Each structure stands twice: as structure tokens, then as C-alpha cells.
Amino acid sequence: MRRGVVALAGGLVACLLPFFAASAMPALTADPVAVAYLERRIERPNPLNNEDPFPADEGLKGAELGLRDSNSTGRFVGLSFGLTSTVVEPGADIRAAFAGLLAGAGHPRFVVINAPAADLLTLADAPEAKDVILLNIGATDTSLRDVDCRGRVLHVIPSRAMLTDALVQLLVFKRWTRILLVAGPDSGDGLYAESLRRSARKFGARIVAETKFDARGADLRDSALREFALATRGPDHDVVAVADEAGEFGTNLVYNTEAPRPVVGTQGLSPAAWGRPVEAWAAAQLQQRFRKLAGRAMDPVDWAGWMAVHAVGEAAVKLKSADPAAIAKLMLDPAFEVGGFKGRALSFRPWNGQLRQPLYLLWPGAVVGMAPVEGFLHRSTELDTLGLDRPESACKAFGG
Amino acid sequence: MIRPPPHRRGRGRGREEAAFSGEALPGAGRLPRYCERSEAIQGGGPLSDVALLDCFAPLALTVKRLMAGGAAMALLLGALPATAAEIYVTNERDNTISVIDSATYAVTRTFPVGRRPRGVVFSKDGKRLFVCASDSDSVQVIDPDSGKLLADLPSGEDPEQFALSPDGRTLFIANENNATTTVVDVDTKSVKAQIDVGIEPEGMAVSPDGRTAVTTSETTNMVHWIDVATLAAVDATPVDQRPRHAEFARDGKTLWVSSEIGGSVAVIDVATRKVVRTIRFEIKGVASDRIQPVGISLTDDGRLAFVALGPSDRVAVVDAKTFQVSAYILVGRRVWHTALTPEQDRLVTTNGVSGDVTVIDVPALRAIKTVKVGRFPWGAAIRPAPGGAAGK
Known part of the structure; x- marks a missing residue:
């Protein structure tokens, strides 16, 4: 178990500035608002194509930037924020780490969780989580926004349903509606494929054929040219959709399909909450601040980590209060809105705690489009065309 | 209630376009995207008029000429102001x-400046342009007549907007980028102070009496008040999400601040530094989160405020006394900022996505x-x- 304490104190940011005129800041009125970060480390496959190593601090660095931003803002109203973090290794007891965090510095009542769905549910159901808000930044499982929802879990990361809805909206807009689906063997791949099928039905696209592909046992660097041509042989289609969440073969599928068709899904043209090429709506500023802090590009989990802490900070500043109960109440209020560098006010859906947000359709080089795609209409907000809408969600934990 | 996108209409429009390109009307030469929206023919007030002219120009003109004789002609002639001005974009x-x-509303010159030029303002005598x-x-100081660079001012990192003191x-x-306001003496080209403010300061204004400066921080969501005598931040007023632009009324009593993501304009009493009024906008057929206020212009007579509403492609006209929105004027796509001519008879808007400038006739409140x-x-x-009359 690795444990680190990240700087508290509102004075920190001011010290970083080379020189500034004296400012009349209100005196700190209360103890810092304590936020915790808890991560379950996940085993990743070895890179196939000499990719940059998977960042060991993915998510955490975003939360740290959220802390800095919240402190910069909070000092104008006499508030400060603190962050403690714990990362548990695969197989270690996350419940014990959770209890340790809650009993530790400042007794945090807001915990950013970067862990698989099973861990998230374990923590949400633990008695010590009774008056704690959990902010999910790692689990995209749609079930957590549906039958498996929990009343004090807010989902900052988009669900698979939102991701595949975003992708299919763009495909329908482009009239690339005939999809050949290639899914990997993992359970996440199966869920992603199922989500794609559901989105295709929702927006009028069609899965014309499906194949499974298991990269294990083959050396793709040698065999991709022939193997993928076989795997992607099928009826006429406009795109090849790939469901490979861990990244075991999808990148190599691009340009290796039988027919000259674009690859979309977990690789190729992908739906994502954030990404390196995102630039519009002042995203460039957030990207630069993150790069300065982390020394690398910001990815969707980093963005969600930033967003989670920023949402807590925004609620506290609006209230001018460090009272965790009041902050939690405001965050759960349907009228609570917060900015996220996506061009619109973001808010939590009152029926399942999911953060409403535009999503990007991008490839590593550029942003292709943004969802909700123009023309997909909704009676209250077009953002609710992505993911489970109120009548579609079986979640009752929010009293809805 | 999800509907697939409409089939792309507008195919075969080339013919219609050709038929009336060259008319001296907004959007002439191309059909604006908003023509596809039903509200263009349903809305009320000046909005429908402009939209009608825009989308159905040949028909509308015919009708107007038949019904009002020379009225349409007068409208076109009305486009020419009494005194000429130069608009720098x-x-x-x-x-x-x-x-x-x-x-003539023709682009007479285009000259290169530094990278990513945004905020722009003239010196009082109009002889220097700050960019x-x-x-x-x-911040570059440019000779507007020649377009030549006179000096680079030390500006701090990533300057976006600025304001020149009286x-x-x-x-x-x-x-x-670094959460500061830099104060520069333009004559000695020296930095007088760097003042620590909230994250992503953007809007900048100085009160008409020169005693107070304000900056808006886009992520901190506050207006920071700077005492010019001591060059210190003395107070902060929270406003709605992502405040982008600040503008003092001519009498210095109120400060108008637009919030892009909050979708509102706050009118702040300068004496108490409290928000006294929050103006919100509603446009039939436009999703509320596409209404994103950015630029603000206030007329010197204190009667009108113009608010650029970003991706809703409209400028709101606000009665500056009652704070009621009296009209929405269709302009180009993603309107950022606005500026009034010295005579205050024309307002220009910068439209980021469509790459054009819309000229609005202020007395008539219509795009011309x-x-x-x-x-x-x-x-x-x-x-x-x-050679023209002195302006502001």
C-alpha cells in the first residue's frame, strides 16, 4: 500500500507566483474541506507498439490539479481544501484502506474512487460510508447508473452507454450506419459490445455482423496483416467497431481490416470524456495546467479526477462553507451546475447521479466531433440523449 | 424523445443562392445555417424581419417593394453612416x-500581428493600437496607419483581454494562464505590478474615474476588484459560471459582467460591489445552454446594452434602465465581441465560426x-x- 499526503494550505498557490502585490484575502474561516483519493491499481497488458507506459498516477494527478484549482478559488472566500490519497495494489484490501482514509487527516467526507465496479459497490455498501459522498472516476459500468446504483455515489466518468451513444450519434450523422463488430474476450469488452448494440438500436444504426477476437496466443506484430483480414470479413459495412477496453489488439486493427473501412470504438475513432487533442472551450488552459503539473497529457480519468475535486470545490465556494453535509446536499441538488471546460454547464442527473456532459469523438490526432451531435433532440437537455435517460434507468436510490 | 437528425436540407440551394448573391443584405452570397430553423419564420420582432430578409431575400424584397415602395431602398441607404470610421478586427x-x-463596409487592409491576437483597443488619440x-x-503596440509594430509591451503570460485606464x-x-493581472505603464514599457487573482482571468475593465479596475476569473467565477491607487486586489464578488467580459456603465455606477456558461449577465452596483440584477436570456427554438453571453457594449447615453450570445448566433438588446431584453438580433456564427462606432449609430459583432463581422443599425436594431x-x-x-471627427 502506498500512501501520500498532498499539500493542504491555500497559501501554496500564492507562493508559486514570483511576485504579486499584497492582496486583501479573507482570513481562513474553517478547517480545510477534506477530500480523499482512493485507487485500486489494475494490471495492464504490455504495450505492443512501443506506446508510452500507462501513467502510474492516472486520475490522481487530475485530483491534485482539482485541489490546486479549488484552493486558488477558495482563498477568496476564506476556504481551503486538502487531499489525502491511497493506492492499493491488485488483491489488497480496499475496504481497510477506505476505513483508514476516512479516519485519517481531516476525516474526509468526499472520496474520489478510481477502482472497478465491484470495489466501488463494496465501499458504497460499507457502514462507514454512510455519510460519505463517493465520486466515481474509474468505473464506466452502465449497471452502476441502473439497477446497481447507490444513493451517495456520483459518477463523474461517463458510462459505457454514454460513450457508445456518442459514437453511434456521430455514425448516424455521417450515415455510416452499417457496423461490423469485433469484440475482445474480456468481460469489459462484452459490456462495451452490448452497449454498442443498444446504442445502435436507440439511434437506428445496424450491427450487420459480429466476431470475437482473442489476441492471446498470437504475436500480432507478425500476424495482424492476415489475421485481421479474416476476422473482419463479412457482409457490407460502413465501419468496423472494436470492443477492446484493455487495448490488446484494437490499435493494430486500424488499417488492417479486410475492407477499406474506418475503425471506431475503443480504438480508432473513439468516444471519450477527454483527450490530448481537446482544445476548444478554453480546454487548452486546463490542458496546459495539467501538463505543467503532471508532465504528460491529460486523459479521461485524469479529467474525471480533476472534475470530481472541482465539483466539491465549486459547491463549497458557492455556499462559502466548509460544512461537508451542506456541500453534499448542494452537489445532490438538481439545480447545482459546475463548469468543466466542455462549453456547457454540467450537472448531476437527479435519477442516478451521473454527471451530464458532452463527449468527444476523437482519434489520437484530432477531435472529430462532439456529442450530443447536432440534430439529436431531447425535451429537457440534449445532453440527456447520452446514456440512461430518466425513464430508462432502474435506479431508485436517489428517490426518483 | 430522441429524434434522428434532420436530413441535410439545403441541397440544390446553389441556384437560389446565385439568384440573389450580391444583394446588400446580411448573409448575402450564402444562406446562413439558421435558415434551416423553423423559428426563422415564426419568431417575432426584429428577429423575424432579419431572418426573413436573410432566408427569403428575393421574396421578401419583392413583397417589401410592392408594399412599401421605397422603404426597402431607404433601408439599404440607411446602411451608410454620416461619419466614416475604421473598424479593426x-x-x-x-x-x-x-x-x-x-x-463602404469593405475590408481595406489586412496586416499581420503576433500570434493568436484577441483583445484590441485604441489609445485615446487613435494613433496607437494595442493588441x-x-x-x-x-501586448503589441501598432501604428494603425501603417500596420507596423511600434513596440512589444511586457504583458505577462498569455494575455487575453486588457483595459486602458482613462x-x-x-x-x-x-x-x-497564470492567474494574475499585469499592470503596465505603456509610456515607459515597464511592469508596475502583477496582482494575484483567480484562475483564468479574462475580462478586464477600468472605471471611468480611473480609480477601480476589475478582472473576471473564468474558473474561479468571480469579479476581482483592484484598487488602482495601491494596485492591490481588495475584494471579490462571486458571479455565475465562467465570467468572460466586464464593462462599466458610462456613469461608473454599475458594472456589467457576462457569464458564458451560467448564461447570464450580472449587473453589479459598484459602490456596494453586490449583484443587483441578473439578466437571463431565452430564445425560442434555441437550447438554453447554447446561449452563452460573452461581449457587452453599453451605449454612452445609458439606454441600451448589447450582449453577444456566442453559439446562439445572436446579440441581445437590453434596456439598460429596466434590464429587460427587448430584442434578439441574428448575426453570424459564434458571436464573441461587439463594438460601437463613435457616433453610436452602428454596432459591429465578431463572428468566430463564420469568419465575418455583422453590422447592426443601432436606431433600427437590425442587422444591415x-x-x-x-x-x-x-x-x-x-x-x-x-481626418474624421474625434471619437472615443
Whole structure:
């Protein structure tokens, strides 16, 4: 178990500035608002194509930037924020780490969780989580926004349903509606494929054929040219959709399909909450601040980590209060809105705690489009065309 | 209630377009995207008039001529102001400034400036042009007549907007990337102070009496009040999400601040630094989160406020006394900022996505002309044409 304490104190940011005129800041009125970060480390496959190593601090660095931003803002109203973090290794007891965090510095009542769905549910159901808000930044499982929802879990990361809805909206807009689906063997791949099928039905696209592909046992660097041509042989289609969440073969599928068709899904043209090429709506500023802090590009989990802490900070500043109960109440209020560098006010859906947000359709080089795609209409907000809408969600934990 | 996108209408429109390209009307030469929206023919007030002219120009003109005789002609002639002015527009993506002659509404010159030019303002005498070259990390001083660079001012990192004090020599610059306001003496080209403010300061204004400067921080969501005598931040007023632009009323009693994501404009009482009124906007057929207020212009007579509403492609007209929205005027796509001519009879808007400038007739509250400029026009500043009457 690795444990680190990240700087508290509102004075920190001011010290970083080379020189500034004296400012009349209100005196700190209360103890810092304590936020915790808890991560379950996940085993990743070895890179196939000499990719940059998977960042060991993915998510955490975003939360740290959220802390800095919240402190910069909070000092104008006499508030400060603190962050403690714990990362548990695969197989270690996350419940014990959770209890340790809650009993530790400042007794945090807001915990950013970067862990698989099973861990998230374990923590949400633990008695010590009774008056704690959990902010999910790692689990995209749609079930957590549906039958498996929990009343004090807010989902900052988009669900698979939102991701595949975003992708299919763009495909329908482009009239690339005939999809050949290639899914990997993992359970996440199966869920992603199922989500794609559901989105295709929702927006009028069609899965014309499906194949499974298991990269294990083959050396793709040698065999991709022939193997993928076989795997992607099928009826006429406009795109090849790939469901490979861990990244075991999808990148190599691009340009290796039988027919000259674009690859979309977990690789190729992908739906994502954030990404390196995102630039519009002042995203460039957030990207630069993150790069300065982390020394690398910001990815969707980093963005969600930033967003989670920023949402807590925004609620506290609006209230001018460090009272965790009041902050939690405001965050759960349907009228609570917060900015996220996506061009619109973001808010939590009152029926399942999911953060409403535009999503990007991008490839590593550029942003292709943004969802909700123009023309997909909704009676209250077009953002609710992505993911489970109120009548579609079986979640009752929010009293809805 | 999800519907697939409408089939792309507008195919085969080339013929119609050709039929009336060259008319001196907004959007002439191309059909604006908003023509596809039903509200263009359903809305009320000046909005429908402009939209009608825009989308159905040949028909509308015929009807107008039949019904009102010379009225349509008078409208076209009304486009020419009594005194000529020069409109300077920064093109964020082209790294240039386009100069528009208000007598003809033609682009007379385009000259290169630093990288990513955004905020732009004239010296009092109109002889120097200050330009925020954001990606060059400098404020450039330019001779507007020749387009030549006179000096680079030390500006701090990533300057986005600035405001010139009434003393004509103190420039307050919002440094978006490092949460400071830099105060520069433009005569000695020296930094007088760097003042610590909230994250992503953008909007910048100085009160007419020169005693107070304000900056808005886009992520902190506050207006920071700077005492000019001591150059210290003395107070902060929270406003709605992502405040982008601040503008003092001529009498100095109120400060208007637009919140892009909050979708509102706060009117703040300067004496108490409290928000006294929050103006919200509602446009039939436009999703509320596409209404994103950015630029604000206030007329000197204190009667009107114009608010650029970003991707809703409209400028709101607000009665500055009652704070009621009286009209929405359709302009080009993603309208950023606005500027009034010295005579206050014309308002120009910079339309970032469509790459043009819309000219609005202020007394008539209608768009009269669209002028193509460079890529991503962002800021605008106006001076009387050389030899013309003195302006502001």
C-alpha cells in the first residue's frame, strides 16, 4: 500500500507566483474541506507498439490539479481544501484502506474512487460510508447508473452507454450506419459490445455482423496483416467497431481490416470524456495546467479526477462553507451546475447521479466531433440523449 | 424523445443562392445555417424581419417593394453612416487584423500581428493600437496607419483581454494562464505590478474615474476588484459560471459582467460591489445552454446594452434602465465581441465560426451588413477614420 499526503494550505498557490502585490484575502474561516483519493491499481497488458507506459498516477494527478484549482478559488472566500490519497495494489484490501482514509487527516467526507465496479459497490455498501459522498472516476459500468446504483455515489466518468451513444450519434450523422463488430474476450469488452448494440438500436444504426477476437496466443506484430483480414470479413459495412477496453489488439486493427473501412470504438475513432487533442472551450488552459503539473497529457480519468475535486470545490465556494453535509446536499441538488471546460454547464442527473456532459469523438490526432451531435433532440437537455435517460434507468436510490 | 437528425436540407440551394448573391443584405452570397430553423419564420420582432430578409431575400424584397415602395431602398441607404470610421478586427487563427471602412463596409487592409491576437483597443488619440497577442505572450503596440509594430509591451503570460485606464497610459492585462493581472505603464514599457487573482482571468475593465479596475476569473467565477491607487486586489464578488467580459456603465455606477456558461449577465452596483440584477436570456427554438453571453457594449447615453450570445448566433438588446431584453438580433456564427462606432449609430459583432463581422443599425436594431474577414475574428476596436471627427 502506498500512501501520500498532498499539500493542504491555500497559501501554496500564492507562493508559486514570483511576485504579486499584497492582496486583501479573507482570513481562513474553517478547517480545510477534506477530500480523499482512493485507487485500486489494475494490471495492464504490455504495450505492443512501443506506446508510452500507462501513467502510474492516472486520475490522481487530475485530483491534485482539482485541489490546486479549488484552493486558488477558495482563498477568496476564506476556504481551503486538502487531499489525502491511497493506492492499493491488485488483491489488497480496499475496504481497510477506505476505513483508514476516512479516519485519517481531516476525516474526509468526499472520496474520489478510481477502482472497478465491484470495489466501488463494496465501499458504497460499507457502514462507514454512510455519510460519505463517493465520486466515481474509474468505473464506466452502465449497471452502476441502473439497477446497481447507490444513493451517495456520483459518477463523474461517463458510462459505457454514454460513450457508445456518442459514437453511434456521430455514425448516424455521417450515415455510416452499417457496423461490423469485433469484440475482445474480456468481460469489459462484452459490456462495451452490448452497449454498442443498444446504442445502435436507440439511434437506428445496424450491427450487420459480429466476431470475437482473442489476441492471446498470437504475436500480432507478425500476424495482424492476415489475421485481421479474416476476422473482419463479412457482409457490407460502413465501419468496423472494436470492443477492446484493455487495448490488446484494437490499435493494430486500424488499417488492417479486410475492407477499406474506418475503425471506431475503443480504438480508432473513439468516444471519450477527454483527450490530448481537446482544445476548444478554453480546454487548452486546463490542458496546459495539467501538463505543467503532471508532465504528460491529460486523459479521461485524469479529467474525471480533476472534475470530481472541482465539483466539491465549486459547491463549497458557492455556499462559502466548509460544512461537508451542506456541500453534499448542494452537489445532490438538481439545480447545482459546475463548469468543466466542455462549453456547457454540467450537472448531476437527479435519477442516478451521473454527471451530464458532452463527449468527444476523437482519434489520437484530432477531435472529430462532439456529442450530443447536432440534430439529436431531447425535451429537457440534449445532453440527456447520452446514456440512461430518466425513464430508462432502474435506479431508485436517489428517490426518483 | 430522441429524434434522428434532420436530413441535410439545403441541397440544390446553389441556384437560389446565385439568384440573389450580391444583394446588400446580411448573409448575402450564402444562406446562413439558421435558415434551416423553423423559428426563422415564426419568431417575432426584429428577429423575424432579419431572418426573413436573410432566408427569403428575393421574396421578401419583392413583397417589401410592392408594399412599401421605397422603404426597402431607404433601408439599404440607411446602411451608410454620416461619419466614416475604421473598424479593426483581430483574426485569432490568421494572426492578422482586418481593417473595415464603415463608409463602404469593405475590408481595406489586412496586416499581420503576433500570434493568436484577441483583445484590441485604441489609445485615446487613435494613433496607437494595442493588441493582445496571446500566444506570443505580448501586448503589441501598432501604428494603425501603417500596420507596423511600434513596440512589444511586457504583458505577462498569455494575455487575453486588457483595459486602458482613462489616464491613457496604464494598461491592465488579464493573464489567462497564470492567474494574475499585469499592470503596465505603456509610456515607459515597464511592469508596475502583477496582482494575484483567480484562475483564468479574462475580462478586464477600468472605471471611468480611473480609480477601480476589475478582472473576471473564468474558473474561479468571480469579479476581482483592484484598487488602482495601491494596485492591490481588495475584494471579490462571486458571479455565475465562467465570467468572460466586464464593462462599466458610462456613469461608473454599475458594472456589467457576462457569464458564458451560467448564461447570464450580472449587473453589479459598484459602490456596494453586490449583484443587483441578473439578466437571463431565452430564445425560442434555441437550447438554453447554447446561449452563452460573452461581449457587452453599453451605449454612452445609458439606454441600451448589447450582449453577444456566442453559439446562439445572436446579440441581445437590453434596456439598460429596466434590464429587460427587448430584442434578439441574428448575426453570424459564434458571436464573441461587439463594438460601437463613435457616433453610436452602428454596432459591429465578431463572428468566430463564420469568419465575418455583422453590422447592426443601432436606431433600427437590425442587422444591415455582413463583412467577410479572416479566420476566427475575435476582438474589435473602432476609431474615426483619419481626418474624421474625434471619437472615443
